[in-house]
Amino acid sequence: MPAVSTRNDEDTHLGTTLTGAAVLFVLLRLLAVSHYDWHTTFALLHTLDLEDAPGLFLGTFMADQRISSVLLVLMVPLTVFYAAATRSKSAPLLVTVLVAFLVAHVLTYHHWWVPxxxxxxxxxLGVLAVRRRGVERGPERFVLRRIGWIVGVVALVVAAVVATPWVPRERIETGEGVIEAYVVETSPGFLKVLLAGDREFRILRDDEVRSRVELADH
Structure with a gap:
């Protein structure tokens, strides 16, 4: 019975930690894309729903090609190393997903230096592991034991520094002229946008918008 209680306490602690990390990630993203303007961050906060979380998370790492290049260089080999060393059942799936991202990234941006x-x-990493006869000690063991924390810290750092929003940039023609902005929410009768230049938060009426064109360069 005490063992069951300990397990429940560990699960509760893990759940609390993950929830706190997710909230911090979202807050840092909102601050970063608003250029750390408190009022804009507050306005953006009210455009998000719970179902937006996966898109916000993935969009963060896909929005800036420089950040995604560095992350793929780091995460693909670390994940492969982790999968080979631990033989985790979920690791091969994660490796497959990351490799697919790597292929798509190279085909899109032609950054052949990334793979x-x-x-x-x-x-x-493989040479270090062989020289130390596995992962019993040294930097490999450090990586394996702390890979979850490493990924979490990297995610928070990225959230805090990537100023590119998680949605594509658009050229929007209005009655007053053409603007470039990120559409963060589409409501009946309104568009809530974040201007690409000064990151001003604006609400546009549908009848003000004449055309919208998604730009390839985010």
Whole structure:
């Protein structure tokens, strides 16, 4: 019975930690995309729903090609190394997803140095593991034991520094002229947008909008 209670306490602690990390991630993202303006952050907060969380999370890492390049270089070999060392059942699926992201990234931006750098890092980790006869000690063991914390810290750092919103930039023609903005919410009769330049939060009526064109460059 005490063992069951301990397990429940650990699960509760883990759930609380993950919830807190998720809230902090969202808050940092809102601050970053608003250029740390309190009023704009407050306005953006009211455009989000619970179902927006997956899109916000994935959009964060896909919005800036420089950030996504560095993350893929780091995360693909680390995940492969983790999968090979622990033989976790979920690790191969994660590796497959990351490799798919890597392929799509290279085909889109033609950054061929990204997979090359990932292979170099994976090779380096493999050489270190062989020299130390596995992962019983050294940097490999450190990575394996703390990979969850490493990923979490990286995610929070990215959330705090990536100023590009998680939605595509659009060229919007209105009655007053053309603006470039990010549409953060579409409500009946209204569009809530964040201007690409000064990050001003604006609400546009549908009858003000004449056309919308999504821009490839976010």
């Amino acid at each position: 090359v750098a990932a292979v170099v890092l994976a090779t380096l």
